[in-house]
Amino acid sequence: MVKTKKFIFARRFVGVPKEDDFTVVEEELPPLKEGEILCEAVWFSVDPYMRPYTANVPTGTTMIGSQAARVIESKHPEYKVGIHVVGHFGWQTRSIVDIDNIPAALWLSKPFIIPDFSGLPLSLALGALGMPGNTAYFGFLEICKPKPGEVVVVSGAAGAVGSHVGQLAKIKGCKVIGFAGSDDKVKWLKDELKFDAAFNYKTKDVTQALKEAAPDGVDCYFDNVGGTLSSAVIAQMRERGRISVCGSISSYNEDISKIPLAPIVQPSFVWKQLRMEGFIVSRWTDRWEEGINYNLQLIKDGKLIYRETVTEGFENIAKAFIEMLQGGNVGKAVVKA
Amino acid sequence: MVKTKKFIFARRFVGVPKEDDFTVVEEELPPLKEGEILCEAVWFSVDPYMRPYTANVPTGTTMIGSQAARVIESKHPEYKVGIHVVGHFGWQTRSIVDIDNIPAALWLSKPFIIPDFSGLPLSLALGALGMPGNTAYFGFLEICKPKPGEVVVVSGAAGAVGSHVGQLAKIKGCKVIGFAGSDDKVKWLKDELKFDAAFNYKTKDVTQALKEAAPDGVDCYFDNVGGTLSSAVIAQMRERGRISVCGSISSYNEDISKIPLAPIVQPSFVWKQLRMEGFIVSRWTDRWEEGINYNLQLIKDGKLIYRETVTEGFENIAKAFIEMLQGGNVGKAVVKA
Numbered sequence: 177m178v179k180t181k182k183f184i185f186a187r188r189f190v191g192v193p194k195e196d197d198f199t200v201v202e203e204e205l206p207p208l209k210e211g212e213i214l215c216e217a218v219w220f221s222v223d224p225y226m227r228p229y230t231a232n233v234p235t236g237t238t239m240i241g242s243q244a245a246r247v248i249e250s251k252h253p254e255y256k257v258g259i260h261v262v263g264h265f266g267w268q269t270r271s272i273v274d275i276d277n278i279p280a281a282l283w284l285s286k287p288f289i290i291p292d293f294s295g296l297p298l299s300l301a302l303g304a305l306g307m308p309g310n311t312a313y314f315g316f317l318e319i320c321k322p323k324p325g326e327v328v329v330v331s332g333a334a335g336a337v338g339s340h341v342g343q344l345a346k347i348k349g350c351k352v353i354g355f356a357g358s359d360d361k362v363k364w365l366k367d368e369l370k371f372d373a374a375f376n377y378k379t380k381d382v383t384q385a386l387k388e389a390a391p392d393g394v395d396c397y398f399d400n401v402g403g404t405l406s407s408a409v410i411a412q413m414r415e416r417g418r419i420s421v422c423g424s425i426s427s428y429n430e431d432i433s434k435i436p437l438a439p440i441v442q443p444s445f446v447w448k449q450l451r452m453e454g455f456i457v458s459r460w461t462d463r464w465e466e467g468i469n470y471n472l473q474l475i476k477d478g479k480l481i482y483r484e485t486v487t488e489g490f491e492n493i494a495k496a497f498i499e500m501l502q503g504g505n506v507g508k509a510v511v512k513a
Numbered sequence: 514m515v516k517t518k519k520f521i522f523a524r525r526f527v528g529v530p531k532e533d534d535f536t537v538v539e540e541e542l543p544p545l546k547e548g549e550i551l552c553e554a555v556w557f558s559v560d561p562y563m564r565p566y567t568a569n570v571p572t573g574t575t576m577i578g579s580q581a582a583r584v585i586e587s588k589h590p591e592y593k594v595g596i597h598v599v600g601h602f603g604w605q606t607r608s609i610v611d612i613d614n615i616p617a618a619l620w621l622s623k624p625f626i627i628p629d630f631s632g633l634p635l636s637l638a639l640g641a642l643g644m645p646g647n648t649a650y651f652g653f654l655e656i657c658k659p660k661p662g663e664v665v666v667v668s669g670a671a672g673a674v675g676s677h678v679g680q681l682a683k684i685k686g687c688k689v690i691g692f693a694g695s696d697d698k699v700k701w702l703k704d705e706l707k708f709d710a711a712f713n714y715k716t717k718d719v720t721q722a723l724k725e726a727a728p729d730g731v732d733c734y735f736d737n738v739g740g741t742l743s744s745a746v747i748a749q750m751r752e753r754g755r756i757s758v759c760g761s762i763s764s765y766n767e768d769i770s771k772i773p774l775a776p777i778v779q780p781s782f783v784w785k786q787l788r789m790e791g792f793i794v795s796r797w798t799d800r801w802e803e804g805i806n807y808n809l810q811l812i813k814d815g816k817l818i819y820r821e822t823v824t825e826g827f828e829n830i831a832k833a834f835i836e837m838l839q840g841g842n843v844g845k846a847v848v849k850a
Contacts, residue, residue: 228780402779407772424779435744435780439772442739442761443565445791452789454782 178205178214182268183239183493185230192429192501193227195494198239198267205272213255215245215263215271215287217490220511221302222497224335224400225282227428238266241493243513244290244301245271254289261287262301267493269513283307283458291468294476297484303336303508304475304482307457310467311422312340314460317348319420319453320396324349327390329409332400333374334361336508337422340471341398342371343480350396353389355382355405357503364506369481382408393417401426407439410450419452429501483507515542515551519605520576520830522567529766529838530564532831535576535604542609550592552582552600552608552624554827557848558639559834561672561737562619564765575603578830580850581627581638582608591626598624599638604830606850620644620795628805631813634821640673640845641812641819644794647804648759649677651797654685656757656790657733661686664727666746669737670711671698673845674759677808678735679708680817687733690726692719692742694840701843706818719745730754738763744776747787756789766838820844 179202186199208214221242233240242264247255252275255261264281265271278285290301303309315337322328328345332338333354342365345352354365354374365374373389375382382405386394393414399406402424410419427436444450460467474480485505487496493511500509516539523536545551558579570577579601584592589612592598601618602608615622627638640646652674659665665682669675670691679702682689691702691711702711710726712719719742723731730751736743739761747756764773781787797804811817822842824833830848837846 228784399779403777406777406779411772421779421782424777424783427777427780435748435776437774438777440740440743440761440764440775441778442736442743442758442791443764443772445758445789446761446793447565447791449791449793449796451791452782454779454784454786454788456783456786459786 178270179203180205180268180270181490182266185233185235185237185239188235189227189230193494193498195498198494200491205270208249208251208272209274210251211276212272212274213247213252213287214249215261215265215273216248217243217245217265217269217271217513218260219244219299219302220267220490220493220513221307222493222500222509222511223308224423224425224428224501226497227501229282238268240264240266242302242307244298255287260290260298260301262290262306263287269490282456283461284464288464291465293472296472296475299484299510300482302510303484304340304471304480305468308336308508309340309471310460310464311337311457312344313467313470314457314463315420315422315455316341316344316398318460319455320398320418322348322350322396325351326395327351327353327393327414328396328398329353329355329386329390329394330398330400331355331405331409332423332425333365333371334506335400338398338400339365339369339483339507340480343369345396346370347474347479351390353386355385355401361506364483377405383412386412396420398422403427403436404438407441410441410444411439413444413448413450415448417448417450419450421452421454425501485509487511515607516540517542517605517607518827519603522570522572522574522576525572526564526567530831530835532835535831537828542607545586545588545609546611547588548613549609549611550584550589550624551586552598552602552610553585554580554582554602554606554608554850555597556581556636556639557604557827557830557850558644559830559837559846559848560645561760561762561765561838563834564838566619575605577601577603579639579644581635592624597627597635597638599627599643600624606827619793620798621801625801628802630809633809633812636821636847637819639847640821641677641808641817642805645673645845646677646808647797647801648674648794649681650804650807651794651800652757652759652792653678653681653735655797656792657735657755659685659687659733662688663732664688664690664730665733665735666690666692666723666727666731667735667737668692668742668746669760669762670702670708671843672737675735675737676702676706676820676844677817680706682733683707684811684816688727690723692722692738698843701820714742720749723749733757735759740764740773741775744778747778747781748776750781750785750787752785754785754787756787758789758791762838822846824848
C-alpha cells in the first residue's frame with residue numbers, strides 16, 4: 177500500500193500567506209493504471225509566481241508547485257523506473273501521474289525527463305537548469321536583446337532568476353546594476369557575481385543610485401519587482417530602452433482588489449520610445465532544452481554561479497514558501513523532501 | 514522692409530499655461546542670404562506635445578510649433594516662391610529659414626513641401642495629412658498591428674490623432690471603443706465616426722465601461738492619456754495585448770517633479786504577456802509620404818472623416834493652445850493666421 181502526504185491549500189491567502197492556510201493530510205494511493213507513473217519527490221520548488229497563481233486554485237485541493245521526482249513505478253513506456261523528472265505535481269510526497277491526460281500547466285505539461293547534468297546536483301533542475309534558468313535565458317535575451325556595452329538593471333537581483341540574468345548580461349558584455357533587499361545580498365552580487373554595482377533598495381534611493389551608477393541612463397531593465405521601484409528605474413532609461421517584465425513580487429501579497437499605486441510611467445515611454453513586454457516562460461516551451469543546454473555549458477565552464485537556499489524536510493515547505501515571498505532566500509529556494 | 518510678429522516663450526509654465534506666459538513682439542527681418550527662404554504663415558498648429566516639450570525650450574526665445582506657410586521669397590532652388598510648406602518655424606508670422614542649417618526637430622527637419630491635396634484644405638497638412646495623421650497611421654498600425662475582429666481602445670479619442678486611429682481601426686475590421694472627455698465628443702465618435710462604443714471618462718467608470726463594451730477583453734490600446742485611465746484599460750487587456758503609447762496628456766500640466774500616481778500595471782504585463790511601446794513619429798520620417806498618401810486616399814474615398822477646431826487670428830494662438838490642452842478641441846486644433 178503506497179501512501180502520500182500532501183499540503184492542502186485550505187484557506188485563501190490574505191496578505192502574506194500563513195502556515196495555517198494549509199493543512200497536511202496523508203492519503204493512500206490506488207494501484208497504477210495503464211499509462212500512469214508513480215513519482216517520489218526528491219526536491220520541491222518554491223517560487224514567487226505561486227503566490228498570485230493560487231488566486232485561481234480552488235481551496236481544498238493540493239497546493240500547486242513543481243518538484244524534481246524519481247519515477248518509482250511505471251506503466252508508461254517513455255518513463256522508466258529510476259529516472260528523474262520535473263513535474264507540476266504539487267506539494268505531495270508521492271504522485272500518480274496519468275501522462276497523456278495532464279491538465280494545461282504554466283510551462284511544461286508532461287513531466288520533463290531531466291537530462292544528464294554531468295554530476296551537478298539534481299536540485300538544479302528546479303533552478304539554473306530548469307524553469308528559473310530558462311526564464312532568465314529566454315525572458316532576458318529574447319525580450320531585452322542586450323548589446324555589448326549597454327547598461328542593464330535587474331530588480332530582485334539576488335533571486336534565482338535575477339542573479340542568473342545579471343550573469344548572462346555580464347557574459348553579453350553589458351554593465352550590470354542590481355537591486356536587492358539586504359546588504360548581504362548586495363555584497364554577494366558585487367563580490368561573487370561581479371555585478372558592476374548593486375544596491376539595497378530598502379536603504380538607498382533608487383533614483384540616486386542610478387544617477388551614480390548609470391549617469392548616461394539605462395538600456396535594459398529586467399523587472400522582477402514592479403511598482404515604485406520600477407517607476408524609478410523606468411524614469412532613468414535611455415532612448416529606445418527595453419524592459420522585460422518577469423514578475424511583480426512587490427504586489428504579490430496585496431489583495432487583488434487593492435492594486436498599489438506608483439508614479440506613472442507613460443511620459444518616459446513617449447519621450448524615450450521605450451518598449452516593455454511581460455512574459456510567461458511557457459512561450460518558449462518548444463525551445464526548452466536549448467535553454468537548459470546553454471545554462472549547463474555556462475556552469476561547466478565556470479561562467480555561471482548558482483546558489484541555493486535549502487530548507488530540509490517536506491513538512492517545512494510552507495515555511496520555506498513564506499520566507500521566500502519575504503525575501504528570505506538568496507538564489508533559488510528549494511526544499512529537500 | 515519685412516516685419517514679423519512672434520510669441521516669445523517668456524515664462525516657464527506652471528500647471529496649465531497662461532496667456533501671459535508669452536509676450537508678443539514685432540521685429541524687422543534682415544534681407545535673405547543665399548540658401549534661405551522667407552515664409553509667411555497661413556495656418557498654425559497647436560498640439561499636446563508642445564506642453565512637455567517646452568521644458569527644454571529656453572525662455573526668451575520664439576515659442577515652438579509647426580505651421581503651414583507660403584514661400585514668399587526664395588534663395589534656395591528647391592523651394593520656389595508660391596509653394597506651401599510645413600515647417601517648425603514657431604509662433605511667428607514670417608520666418609527666414611536657412612534650409613541647409615536647420616537644427617534637429619521632433620519629426621521633419623527640412624520644411625516639407627506640401628503635395629497636391631486634390632482640393633482639400635491646406636490646414637490638413639497640420640492634421641490628417643500631416644504629423645497627426647502620420648502619428649495615427651504609423652504609431653497605431655506599426656506598433657499595435659491590429660487584426661480583423663480584434664477589440665481596440667483609444668483614449669483621447671476625439672482628438673486629432675485619436676479620432677484618426679479609431680477610424681483606421683474600423684477600416685482594419687476591428688471593434689473600436691473610445692474614451693473622451695465630454696458627452697458631445699462621445700456623441701460625435703458614435704454618430705459620425707461610427708465607433709462601436711464611446712464613453713465620457715469623466716462620468717463613466719472606465720473599468721465598468723470596458724466590462725460592458727469589451728466583456729472578453731481588449732487586444733489593442735492606443736494611448737494618448739496615460740495615468741489612471743490607462744491603468745484601468747491595461748487591467749482589462751487580453752493575453753498578448755499591444756499598447757501604443759502616443760501621449761500622456763493627463764500629466765502634461767503637472768510639475769515634472771510631481772509625477773502623478775496610478776495603479777501599477779506590471780501584474781497585467783506578466784500574466785497576460787502584454788507589450789507596450791512608446792514612440793515619436795520621427796521614427797518614420799523616411800516613410801513620411803507613404804502615410805500622407807494613405808490618408809489622402811482614405812479621405813478622397815470618403816472613408817476617413819476629419820474635423821478641425823479653428824481659431825481665427827495669430828494673436829489668439831496662446832488661447833487656442835491653452836484651450837486645446839484642456840480638451841476644448843474636437844479633432845485637430847488649428848489657428849488661421
